[in-house]
Amino acid sequence: xxxxxxxxxxxxxxxxxxxxxxxxxxxxxxxxxxxxxxxxxxxxxxxxxxxxxxxxxxxxxxxxxxxxxxxxxxxxxx
Numbered sequence: 001x002x003x004x005x006x007x008x009x010x011x012x013x014x015x016x017x018x019x020x021x022x023x024x025x026x027x028x029x030x031x032x033x034x035x036x037x038x039x040x041x042x043x044x045x046x047x048x049x050x051x052x053x054x055x056x057x058x059x060x061x062x063x064x065x066x067x068x069x070x071x072x073x074x075x076x077x078x
Contacts, residue, residue: 001039002029009034013070015063017055028053037066 002017009016015035017027027033035055055063 001036001041002033003036004031004033006032006034008036010036010038013037013066015059015066017059021059023056023059026054026056035063037063038070040067 006016014037016032017024017029017035018032
C-alpha cells in the first residue's frame with residue numbers, strides 16, 4: 001500500500017519516497033509518500049488495469065531486505 005499519510009509509517013521499516021529522491025519521477029507519485037511494506041498485496045495480472053509508476057532497483061532491494069528481516073522476526077513493526 002502506498003499512502004501520503006506519512007505519519008503512519010514505521011521508521012526503519014516502511015519506505016519513504018520524497019520529491020528529492022533520484023527515482024521520485026519514476027514512481028509516478030505527486031507528493032511525498034510512504035510505501036507500507038507490511039501492507040503489500042498480491043494481485044493477478046488480469047485485475048491490474050495499468051501501470052502508474054515504478055521504483056528503482058535500489059529501492060526495490062531495500063524494500064525486499066526490510067520485508068525479509070520482518071518475516072524473519074528481526075524488526076519490530078510498531
